[in-house]
Structures are given as structure tokens and as C-alpha cells.
Amino acid sequence: MKIYYHYTHGGGGSKDAINDYAAAVAEYKKTFPNKEDVISFTPDPAVKEMLINMQESGIETTFDRFDAQKPQCTFGIAGVCCKNCTMGPCRITKKTSRGVCGADADTIVARNLLRAMAAAVCGHGARGRETMLALKYAGEGKLNMEIAGKDKVIKTAKVFGLETEGKTINELAVKIADILLEDLSRSVPGKHKTLHAFAPKDRIETWEKHDILPISAYHEAFEALHRTGTGTDGDYENLLTQYERCGAAFAWSSVLGSSIANDSLYGLPARNTLKANVGALEMGYINIAVHGHSPLLVKEIVKQGSSEYFINLAMERGALGIRFYGICCSGLSAMYRYGNVIPLSNAVGAELVLGTGALDLWVADIQDVFPSIMDVAKCFKTVVVTTSDSARLRGAEHYGLAHDHSNIGEIEVIAKKIIERAIESFLNRRDVPVKIPKYEIDAEIGFSLESITEYYGGISNVANALKEGEIKGIVNLVGCSNPRVIYEKAVVDVCEELIKNDILVLTNGCASFPLLKLGYCNKNALKFAGSGLKKFLKNDLPPVWHLGECIDNARASAIFRALSNELSTDIKDLPFAFASPEWSNEKGIGAALSFRLLGINSYHCVYPPIQGSDNVMNYIFNKSSEKLGSKMVVEVDHAKLAQRIISDITDKRNFFHFNIGEFP
Numbered sequence: 001m002k003i004y005y006h007y008t009h010g011g012g013g014s015k016d017a018i019n020d021y022a023a024a025v026a027e028y029k030k031t032f033p034n035k036e037d038v039i040s041f042t043p044d045p046a047v048k049e050m051l052i053n054m055q056e057s058g059i060e061t062t063f064d065r066f067d068a069q070k071p072q073c074t075f076g077i078a079g080v081c082c083k084n085c086t087m088g089p090c091r092i093t094k095k096t097s098r099g100v101c102g103a104d105a106d107t108i109v110a111r112n113l114l115r116a117m118a119a120a121v122c123g124h125g126a127r128g129r130e131t132m133l134a135l136k137y138a139g140e141g142k143l144n145m146e147i148a149g150k151d152k153v154i155k156t157a158k159v160f161g162l163e164t165e166g167k168t169i170n171e172l173a174v175k176i177a178d179i180l181l182e183d184l185s186r187s188v189p190g191k192h193k194t195l196h197a198f199a200p201k202d203r204i205e206t207w208e209k210h211d212i213l214p215i216s217a218y219h220e221a222f223e224a225l226h227r228t229g230t231g232t233d234g235d236y237e238n239l240l241t242q243y244e245r246c247g248a249a250f251a252w253s254s255v256l257g258s259s260i261a262n263d264s265l266y267g268l269p270a271r272n273t274l275k276a277n278v279g280a281l282e283m284g285y286i287n288i289a290v291h292g293h294s295p296l297l298v299k300e301i302v303k304q305g306s307s308e309y310f311i312n313l314a315m316e317r318g319a320l321g322i323r324f325y326g327i328c329c330s331g332l333s334a335m336y337r338y339g340n341v342i343p344l345s346n347a348v349g350a351e352l353v354l355g356t357g358a359l360d361l362w363v364a365d366i367q368d369v370f371p372s373i374m375d376v377a378k379c380f381k382t383v384v385v386t387t388s389d390s391a392r393l394r395g396a397e398h399y400g401l402a403h404d405h406s407n408i409g410e411i412e413v414i415a416k417k418i419i420e421r422a423i424e425s426f427l428n429r430r431d432v433p434v435k436i437p438k439y440e441i442d443a444e445i446g447f448s449l450e451s452i453t454e455y456y457g458g459i460s461n462v463a464n465a466l467k468e469g470e471i472k473g474i475v476n477l478v479g480c481s482n483p484r485v486i487y488e489k490a491v492v493d494v495c496e497e498l499i500k501n502d503i504l505v506l507t508n509g510c511a512s513f514p515l516l517k518l519g520y521c522n523k524n525a526l527k528f529a530g531s532g533l534k535k536f537l538k539n540d541l542p543p544v545w546h547l548g549e550c551i552d553n554a555r556a557s558a559i560f561r562a563l564s565n566e567l568s569t570d571i572k573d574l575p576f577a578f579a580s581p582e583w584s585n586e587k588g589i590g591a592a593l594s595f596r597l598l599g600i601n602s603y604h605c606v607y608p609p610i611q612g613s614d615n616v617m618n619y620i621f622n623k624s625s626e627k628l629g630s631k632m633v634v635e636v637d638h639a640k641l642a643q644r645i646i647s648d649i650t651d652k653r654n655f656f657h658f659n660i661g662e663f664p
Contacts, residue, residue: 025078025611033484035067037486042489043514045437049437050278050355053355054351061352061355062372063483076609078609078610079108079113082099087101107234108612108613109236113239113240113243113616114228114240117246117247118220120250120590121217122217122221123367125221125257126366128184128254128551130296131265131294132181132184133177134265135147135173137409138265143409143411144412145299149264149267156260156264159197162175180261184253192249194253195214195252203571203598206627212241214245214249214253217250220246220249227239236616236619247594248597250594254551260554262333269337269547270339272339274340281358282358283434283436285314286422288305288322288362289359290302290324291350291365292363294365297414297418301415301419302338303415305422306322310322310423317426323340323342324342325353326343327353332548332549336445336446346509348483348510354373359382362377363387363418364391365400366391368480368510380432384396385397387400399417399418443517446548447555448547449558460566471533472650472653474504474577475498476556476560476578477491477580478507478553478591479511479582479583480588484605485605488514491514491581494581494641495544497642497646501646504536506559509552520544523540525543528543550587569656571599573655575650575653577600577645578591579604579641581604581605581606582605582606596630599628602631604632607636
């Protein structure tokens, strides 16, 4: 068994094979930081202050548990542990090169990777299904909610080829929702309508050639679990082809389909400036955090909590008013649509926010809500409310939607109960000690293809700036946080290096929080930017454009596609990149593959769990690039990762004979 340790160049890495992959993984594990490293080197002083405060208070955090898990399982990191049946679990070693069923390392690693990809399809697909259903029910009158994205509905209907003349917004919304739901759940093989309507034609031809066009999100996830069951698919390359089909379903149903439904029902982002970081927490208010990934109830909660009735009720109970704060993507979605939701943290830092003692109510919906928040909440008498049957927490109160969404028409009633519970909690928490680190900053948010086009008077001006070298390239910098990397440091340092070299940064989701909190989404961050980028931004826009929540990767791909069309050049040949330095879960695997399917390289500081198979490593880092025109690059040193991105973008400019200019 061989692996290539520090396979940093997606095919150009070390050629010294290490016979024992366990030794290679052990070497990789030496790069994992501990809690003291995080306290010393995290770029956010508020994080450092809260970690020290919680340590002194004896309150456990993610970083304590990460250290307690050491040494992490070598077999799990390498992807060579199989527990898909009860004949095992089986693990691959020098002594046992095959599992009980005869599956070798290649098959086991590929199966595990495919299962993770299927989970990613389901993750974003499930949250998207809720909004797709809500869009349909709002159009049919079953849900009392205005369809706010009227322009988006009309635009989408035209792309789908629907007749718009004489049709109401509600009628069109229902037809769009039906298409999105069909693409999500189609079981009879047929054309994936969203993919064929929105994907670049050259990419569709590529995927068709290699037989990776999906039938539907449900079908591909269903098929992935079937193939990886006992005694089924034992060909690692065939398993990885299904992995790519799942990636296409993830990109065009789970992500784009969800994004279309969101923008249609809730409206497009609004450009705005707001406060970020925990210093924006204020005493005296009823403080409510919204945490997760499902915007449906969050919208109604914010609406009700901002109403005159509840503000007056809060003041009658002795509060100054009601304030909303955002954790993860529910917070980001509400932030850029309603403007009065202050972004505080991603999932890994949620315990630190709770540790301030300033939150009266914590609304947890779905995904990236760690069970550990319940322990911290108890310490500060913070009431935790769950709102989805898919994501309950032991000890939390539940006011939410039924698993079949049969009570979707009751969201106003549910939201009012939640606000009332927040007011009760405020009254019961008068004696709780509060510590709020005094760090806050203004952040500019709400960027989209539509707002960029309006600001620059057409996408052609952005394309010209790219061609002439004012901006050398564009990087979508995203991904969840991971304790294997110093918390938020890789994202911040990579970002700073990119903008210094005239590379425009787009961001969304968890990775966007440190960029919001530390001022990179503020035009004052232009002091870090190169002269070309400053000129392009007219000393008026920040060098990092915040696009929203994690499914707003769709906004980044829309910008890439618009520039590709304007320059009459395939996306794969343009100086674009996708980077998720600290990625940590299945959805991160899906996001990276989505951009590689477009022909855009993905860059990371954390390895996917494939190091136990040199054949799968070779496929992911080399062979798949023959299909897709892109590759995965892993470099655990984030400074080297940033330089690799810059080098590859320079090569793309050379290839297309763009104006190269001088890098700072």
C-alpha cells in the first residue's frame, strides 16, 4: 500500500512513495494544532478572549474535545475503515490488505468517499426542499407569505422556457417550484431541467461524454447507498464515477435549486452595512440568536420580533427592545435580506458566543448545530429552541415544523411562541453574569451578480478589468472551520495574500465569518490590496465581496459563468479558483467537487479521507482532471497554499494571453 504524503500539486507532488500509509498519516497528524495554539494564533482577539474566559470557568469547547480525541484514528483519517456491514468493522493494514468480503483499500476508500458525497447531496437538498415546498405553497395560497423575489421568479421562468405572458407571479412560482422539486426527486430517468437550463453548454457536453449527468438528487443519493452496500460495487473507478454524478446533483439541485427557491421566495440580497463580531451584542435587549441553515421560520421569527407589538411587549417587560444575531447560514441568510441580524460566528465558535452569557434565546434549526451547545446554554440559563424534526437536541424546547410540513401554514403562530419564550427567558436571566469582548466592526454585505452588474454598468466592465489585469483573478474563498487548522487563521491569511496580489475574493458561509469580523468586508481593508485591485474597486468597495450563506456558492458560479460568457471563454480556462482551506464536513466535499465539475481547481489545507489508497488519490488529484479540466490541490501549509493559488492563476493568464502585469 502506498500513498503520496503532501500531495500538494494535484499531480506534481512528492514522488517518494511511503509504503506504510499509517506512517504518512501520522506525519500529517503532527500538523494538527492544539487549544493553546489556537489561543496563541487565532486572528480574532474576541475568540482568544472567550477561549481563555471559558477555560478559566471550566467550560468545555470544541477545541478541548479535539485535543481529548488525540491521537485521532489513523484508519479513519486515511479512509480505510469499513463498517458498512456487521462482518466488520474492517480496516486495512499490512497484515490485512482486504476486508472480510474481499474489498481492498481502493474499494473501501471510494465507498466511504461516495457515502460522504451522498450525505452532502441530502444535506443541502433537505434544506432546499423546505424552501421549494414553501415557494409552491405560497404560490398556491397554502402558506401566508409574500413571494418577495418577483424579478427572480420572472427571470427564472424565462430561463426554464416557461410562458410568462398573462401569468401571475404566484402561478409562475408554483411552476418553478414543481421543476425544482422534480429535479430533486425524479425517479423515472429523464432530463435534469435545472442543470440543462443553467449549466454551461460545454460543461454539459463534458459530463455527457463521461456519463456523469445526474437523474435527480434523490436518485443519485439512493444509488450511492445502494452501490456501497454489502457485496455490490467493488470497482473503485465506477464508484468514483457515481461520486461525480452525485457532485453534479449536489451542484444543480441541492445548491442551485435551493438558491433559486430562496431568492424567489425571500428576495435577492440587499446591499447593506452592518456590525459584525461579538462586541455588537448589547445588554438590556432581549437577545435572540438564529443558528442553522433553514430560513423559513427564521424569516417569520425576525418579522414578528421586529413588529411593534412585540417590541412594545419587550419594553413593558423591562427590555430596551429585541435584537437578532446570526450563527452559521440561517444568520447570514437573514442578515443580507433583513439587515437587522448581526453576524457573530460560524458553528465551531457557537459555544464561545453562548459563553458570553448575553443570549436569552437560541433558535437552532438544521445542520452545523453541535449537541454541545446544550451544555454551554445550561451554564448561562439560555433557552435553546429547535424548529425542525430533523434536528432535535436533548434538553431543548421544540416549536417547529412537522416532518411532513403539514403545519407549514402555522409558521406565524410558531414564530410568535418563540418570541414570547424569548421574553420569558429574558425575565428569568437577570442574575446571569455577562462577558462581551469589545470587538466589533462594520461589514458590507449583499453582493450578487445583479448588484455587481448594476454598480459597474454591465458585466463587460468587470470582464475588461480581468482581461487587462486590474484584477488578476477571482477566488471563491469558503468552507466550514476545522480544528485540524488554527481556527480561522488559514482563511484570513490566504485572503490577505490574495488581495495583496490583486486577486478579488468572493466569500460566503462559515469561512466568511472571520472575514466579516476582522474587517476584510470593509473598504478600509483596501490597505491590504494591490494597486490594480484598488483601482478596480474605485476605493469604494471592499476587496472581499460577501455573497451570503453556503448555498450562495451558486452566486459565485453565476459570476464566473457571466464572465465566461462575456469573454467567450470556457470557465476552465479563466483565472478562477475555489478555496476552502479549513473544510470539515460532507457538504464541503460536495462544494469542492461542484467547482471542479465546472473546470475550476479546488484548494485545501485539509486532506479528504482518501490517503489509504494511492489509486483513489491518483484519481482525485490527477486522473479526474483529464475528465473535468480541473484538479484538487492540498497543501497543509496555508501560506504555501496561497502561493500555489497565485501561481496557478498566473499560469491561467499566461495560457489565455491576458495582460499579466506585475504581481506585488
